[in-house]
Amino acid sequence: MSSTAVELSERRLGQFGDKYFAGRPQQVLLRNWISFKSSAWIAVVSGFLEPVLYLLSFGYGVGALVGNISTTTGQVSYAAFIAPGLLASSAMNGALLDSTWNVFFKLNESRLYNAMLATSLGPLDVALGEIAWALMRGGAYATAFTIIMSALGLITTWWGILAIPAAIIVAFGFASFGMAITSYMKSHHQMNFFYIFLLPMFLFSGAFYPLTVFPGWGQAIIKALPLRQGIELVTRAMAGEFSVHLLVNVTYFLVMICVGLFFTTKRLNALFMK
Amino acid sequence: MTKSLIHARGLTKTYGDFVAVDGIDFDVAKGESFGFLGPNGAGKSTTMRIIGATSVRTSGTLTILGKDPEVNGPQIRAHLGVVPQQDNLDVELTVSENIFIYGRYFGLSSSFINKKIPELLEFAQLEEKKDTKVQALSGGMKRRLTIARSLVSEPDILMLDEPTTGLDPQARHILWDRLFRLKEQGVTLLITTHYMDEAEQLCDRLIVMDKGKIMAENSPAQLIKDYSTKEVLEVRFGSDKNHEMVEILRPLAERIEVLPDRILLYAEDGEHLLEQIAAKGIHPNTSLVRRSSLEDVFLRLTGRSLVE
Structure with a gap:
């Protein structure tokens, strides 16, 4: 005999955060998987292709003009120089695709979260489930990109495998933060503002050239941006460089994840429990 | 209970x-x-x-x-x-x-x-x-x-x-x-x-x-009983004449409500009321006798229609 909905809801009663969390974010993931199975695969493929196209065109096109680049770990090809930055961007794009436009649609148009929160689910279940899904997409993009890097001979040490967990941390941070911001957005217009910010961040975060081309104050601003932190995290992890700097990068993302989760839950609660 | x-x-x-x-x-x-x-x-x-x-x-x-x-x-x-x-x-x-x-x-x-x-x-x-x-x-x-x-x-x-x-x-x-x-x-x-x-x-x-x-x-039945009469007679005289007819009709019905397009006369027997009106030589453009509904209850309670 299966448990009833009431019995199930009473199991978590008295536990910490029982008003906000039913312990079932995996059901939100399952919902996304069912929807994804029959969705347009072309959207998935195009999101993944973007950084690959950058790698091929810039890495081997511009790379032929630039030649090798000297870094702290020695001489590398231009393609190998830009690959970690593109990997971080790929993880970011994958995570943001789900946590921004898709979340906006579910929040404001299909009213899906209204339906979820009319059941015994809580806002933290919804936030965690959606963020986990976005991070899975980011992680999948990053893994595929790592395989391509490896096939192109751009990964020279075993540390290269750390690209995947590093990219997943980056994806988690962007997914969490992206969903928090989206939950406060009221119109498509505001959403576009958000995207206006992303392109310069991508171009100036030093994925294509060393940050030293900028003056000190410029470098300081860029280093405070999440994509730069993500690029450093992936580059250091892939080089096996376990330093305080790496710890700072990881901490930056942990804070981003926690802040994002906190505000997403708070906002969903305010929107649906008013 | x-x-x-x-x-x-x-x-x-x-x-x-x-x-x-x-x-x-x-x-x-x-x-x-x-x-x-x-x-x-x-x-x-x-x-x-x-x-x-x-x-x-x-x-x-x-x-x-x-x-x-x-x-x-x-x-x-x-x-x-x-x-x-x-x-x-x-x-x-x-x-x-x-x-x-x-x-x-x-x-x-x-x-x-x-x-x-x-x-x-x-x-x-x-x-x-x-x-x-x-x-x-x-x-x-x-x-x-x-x-x-x-x-x-x-x-x-x-x-x-x-x-x-x-x-x-x-x-x-x-x-x-x-x-x-x-x-x-x-x-x-x-x-x-x-x-x-x-x-x-x-x-x-x-x-x-x-x-x-x-x-x-x-x-629903009790509300209708408490706040309305059994039947309602709806009459229309044309929008400009409705108002002047109200005062003539008021003594005949238990209660009267004037809507923009028609007058509602509340009575236990709507047909009988219509005959009384006709006996006074008053002939509305259209008339309809119906049972009271919750709409009438609402009108009585708030002075407004339910669906506006």
Whole structure:
């Protein structure tokens, strides 16, 4: 005999955060998987292709003009120089695709979260489930990109495998933060503002050239941006460089994840429990 | 009397200076079909959201199956089936996937839900549509699916907010039939509506709400008895002549209401009243005798029409 909905809801009663969390974010993931199975695969493929196209065109096109680049770990090809930055961007794009436009649609148009929160689910279940899904997409993009890097001979040490967990941390941070911001957005217009910010961040975060081309104050601003932190995290992890700097990068993302989760839950609660 | 399933005293909800629900008291018994009748903005939907533990009351007491929604929100929601005013079906999924995942949100096992799906599809008359994406369904089908979906968790209370608004007459009658079956099975129904015929068809008892307050509470038949006469005579003289006729007609009827396009004369015997009027040599352009309805009750209580 299966448990009833009431019995199930009473199991978590008295536990910490029982008003906000039913312990079932995996059901939100399952919902996304069912929807994804029959969705347009072309959207998935195009999101993944973007950084690959950058790698091929810039890495081997511009790379032929630039030649090798000297870094702290020695001489590398231009393609190998830009690959970690593109990997971080790929993880970011994958995570943001789900946590921004898709979340906006579910929040404001299909009213899906209204339906979820009319059941015994809580806002933290919804936030965690959606963020986990976005991070899975980011992680999948990053893994595929790592395989391509490896096939192109751009990964020279075993540390290269750390690209995947590093990219997943980056994806988690962007997914969490992206969903928090989206939950406060009221119109498509505001959403576009958000995207206006992303392109310069991508171009100036030093994925294509060393940050030293900028003056000190410029470098300081860029280093405070999440994509730069993500690029450093992936580059250091892939080089096996376990330093305080790496710890700072990881901490930056942990804070981003926690802040994002906190505000997403708070906002969903305010929107649906008013 | 059986112990009440829902118990509200002085229930109040304010948004800033605006009082949406103004200190209302009511009790709903198990198996009862209870209605909230009133125009848009009367506070019906807000009351429903507070009961559904998706809105927090400002003051007053409220218990649902002995639990306080402020403390036990998720536990109360596990008892409820919610059919909102605006459809919020999962448009990216098929009909049966919608029921399946909704059950999973409650934490129900897949085997339990899969056993229930055919039964719910049959109830909603959607067996042939089970693999269709929701987007392709008609308004009536969507509403029936929303009801079927809400039943997957075997709720003790089914809450329907304006269940037939926006549906064509045929779709409304199909839906009423389905809801009537649930009522027969002993499901407690909570219904908000601004349609008097819907309230008369479905509700055992109802409260008439206006501007956040309860104006009256009783069974539909008793409300009509208490606040109106048995029959109503509707007469039209043309919009410019209606007003001058009122004073002539007033002594003849028990009560009189003037609407923009017609005059309502309340009497126990409408035909007899019409004869009296004709005997005075007054001949309206059109006349109609009908039974009193909840619309008349509302007009009496608030001086306004229900559907404006």
